[in-house]
Amino acid sequence: MSDTRIAFIGAGNMAASLIGGLRAQGVPATAIRASEPNADQRARIAAEHGIELFADNAAAVAGADVVVLAVKPQVMKAVCQDLAAHLSPGQLIVSIAAGIPCASLERWLGQRPLVRCMPNTPALLRQGVSGLFANAQVSAAQRQQAEQLLGAVGLALWLDEERLIDAVTAVSGSGPAYFFLFMEAMTAAGEKLGLPRETASRLTLQTALGAARMACESDVDAAELRRRVTSPNGTTEAAIKTFQAGGFEALVQQALDAAASRSAELAEQLGQ
Structure with missing residues (x-):
């Protein structure tokens, strides 16, 4: 260049x-x-x-x-x-x-x-x-x-x-906001469990950073990484099962579908 x-x-x-x-x-x-x-x-x-x-x-x-x-x-x-x-x-x-x-x-x-x-x-x-x-x-x-x-x-x-x-707009263009929302929710949940807000926030942010680096630098996909840290009948499994019982995967799909549809609508409007 x-x-x-x-x-x-x-x-x-x-x-x-x-x-x-x-x-x-x-x-x-x-x-x-x-x-x-x-x-x-x-x-x-x-x-x-x-x-x-x-x-x-x-x-x-x-x-x-x-x-x-x-x-x-x-x-x-x-x-x-x-x-x-x-x-x-x-x-x-x-x-x-x-x-x-x-x-x-x-x-x-x-x-x-x-x-x-x-x-x-x-x-x-x-x-x-x-x-x-x-x-x-x-x-x-x-x-x-x-x-x-x-x-x-x-x-x-x-x-x-x-x-x-x-x-792309639905996955990565809007994607950072999804992770920010999840960080907000994790911080709030940690605070309700008794942690000081600053501690809950720092734990959440560093965990997000570490998980992202592990996923980027690993030779296996995110699903396998999740399985490796999810011990049978352990604490992680209890949380994962709760997410899945609440329709987590379907909700993510619905959210990205909504973002992609809105992206197409905006293209139609702005391209006139």
């Missing part, structure tokens, strides 16, 4: 995370530029990362190999329509805006190489995961550029069908 010129349209939190990840990987500041309407944010990003910032989107994309659309979904249509005349035919467009389908981006920008991404908020810590879908105009080299771009803040996984973006 050190020879790739990258322009960000919008310099909010996710864009700033990507910029920071690229810089940490050795991409020079001279290869990155961004546009941002907020003057204070422009000054902050320029000071933090040493890149050139613009108030004007057209100025930012001039000469770029990759243009990253990092604006809010609600303003994407207007931004794209204003930007279309200033883009070069070979530029790769990478959209990290939730809920905007490729068909809409192509309608607003014209037919051009386009990668649609669904990152998640742990990207702010460079521990994210993103689902990526490329349209037919994207070359093998451009797929590699997009993968390296999103890989700067975590894991990047390619999807064969765009419709699977809704499933």
Whole structure:
């Protein structure tokens, strides 16, 4: 990526995370530029990362190999329509805006190489995961550029069908909130069992971190790890049976179905 010129349209939190990840990987500041309407944010990003910032989107994309659309979904249509005349035919467009389908981006920008991404908020810590879908105009080299771009803040996984973006949204895009909810519930339950709230919270968070690391670094899947720590007639089994008796797996499926359906609804609304 050190020879790739990258322009960000919008310099909010996710864009700033990507910029920071690229810089940490050795991409020079001279290869990155961004546009941002907020003057204070422009000054902050320029000071933090040493890149050139613009108030004007057209100025930012001039000469770029990759243009990253990092604006809010609600303003994407207007931004794209204003930007279309200033883009070069070979530029790769990478959209990290939730809920905007490729068909809409192509309608607003014209037919051009386009990668649609669904990152998640742990990207702010460079521990994210993103689902990526490329349209037919994207070359093998451009797929590699997009993968390296999103890989700067975590894991990047390619999807064969765009419709699977809704499933990615349900699993990983919204996923951090599910774990936060479970942490809230575990902390509250520990407190009701008599633990001081701070102790219950620290026990919960460190357990979540340790379990996640075990799952990521193990050579077996989560189901096997669960079985290994669930002794017959023990305390863990008592808890697991209670979860399952309450329909835990079915409830998780219903929750993700609801998230995926809402993702599809938003794409329909925002892509008009």
